[in-house]
Amino acid sequence: MNIKKSFLKWPGGKGRIIELLLSYLPTNGRFIEPFVGAGNVFINVDAKSYILTDSNSDLINVYHWLKSDATILINETKALFDSEVDFYELRNQFNLSSKRHTLEQAAKFIWLNRHCFNGLCRYNRNGNFNVPKGKHSNTYFPEQELINFSKKLCDTDVLLTACDFRTTITKAESNDIIYCDPPYLGPFNGSFVGYTSNSFDYIKTQELEKCLFDAVKRGAIAIISNSDNPITQEIFNKFNIHSIESPRSIAANGNRKPAKEIIGVLTPEMINNSQQKDLTK
Ligand SMILES: C[S@@+](CC[C@H](N)C(=O)[O-])C[C@H]1O[C@@H](n2cnc3c(N)ncnc32)[C@H](O)[C@@H]1O
Structure with a gap:
């Protein structure tokens, strides 16, 4: 596969695992990315239309x-x-x-x-x-890379907005595909190096899970990336979790060993099946 790179360097950018990630992303619907970052996923995925958002308004301005x-x-x-x-x-x-x-x-x-x-x-x-x-x-x-990115933005149906993930996910409807790559939760204290003045903590990750669960109940498909640790496994326990190893680019402590990550998938069928099981109990 011909992998395209973003023009931006971005902590947590998905360029290094894009091939693996694409195998989990259905592309037959509208593609929604509430944490678009450098757009490494957007430029490599083919969908009917796109909603790209991020809380960083300087980034969305670009x-x-x-x-x-x-x-x-x-x-x-x-x-x-x-x-x-x-x-x-x-x-x-x-x-x-x-x-x-x-x-x-x-x-x-x-x-x-x-x-x-x-x-x-x-x-x-x-x-x-x-x-x-x-x-x-x-x-x-x-x-x-700038030319390639602008071509994709101009040649496709893309809506760009600077906003919080909750606003974006509320818009998701049946058959939409939501891919979420939020700032990751660390294993011990639930914190992570901030991308904006507010860091993305345990409570926000729980809120993200709740927003996604509601969107999937409306018929969307949700895919998330995060670090692999007992906290994220617990928060996303309704998701189908796949553990993967990702080459690391930036680590505050200089650690460049592959990072253990999860890709979680939640579909409307999974929610229906678990509700059926609860009824027959
Ligand atoms: C890991 S990066 C996404 C990287 C992207 N997947 C890529 O491959 O380039 C996480 C992004 O979440 C954004 N972000 C942080 N808090 C947010 C929030 N509350 N709502 C929306 N976006 C947020 C950050 O600005 C950052 O761009």
Whole structure:
């Protein structure tokens, strides 16, 4: 299979396990991704139409520009890559801008993503991007990846919105396929390095499970990714759980051993069958 890569580096991006993941994703309906991130799944999956959302509005702004005018965004971004701009000066400009959804902000977001430490995306309590400079001496400008991504956004029926996962999942109807790749729950304290100023904790993961269960009762199919540990196994216990190993890209403690992950699948048939079993008890 010809695997396409996103133009963004993204913690937890699914590029490394995309082939395995695609084998669990039916593609005959509308494809809903409430945690779209770098879009590694979106660019490799073929569906009738797509709803792509993420709580990071800087990220969704980039996708809006890529869909509406990719050439102008690519030129603006390339000009930044070709300049000798200082990392902290550009990060400051990005954070000080009063208008967050401009072409300039979109170009700066891509530049920061490629020049910051490990492609992390983290904001402080005031909503300021606060990842330090990365160690790259020669940074790759992902022109072809930007072109491929914009082509997919323009050639397909895509709805893009910056919002919380609950808003997105509420929209799911019968035959929709929802793929959720939230920030993962750690094994011990239920915490994870934050992508936004609010971290994704145990309670949010439980809420996610509840939203998905309700959507599947309405006839959708839900697929989730998460870390493999007793907490996630317990939260997603109604799902069919497949344990997999994923090559690791970023670990706070420097651990690069394959990570143990789960892919969970929940279908309307599974809910019907378990309700039938309960009735016959
Ligand atoms: C693991 S990443 C998704 C990576 C994506 N699957 C890929 O392959 O590129 C998780 C994403 O969830 C988003 N996120 C965090 N909290 C959220 C929330 N409450 N609602 C929606 N998105 C959220 C983050 O901004 C981040 O982009």
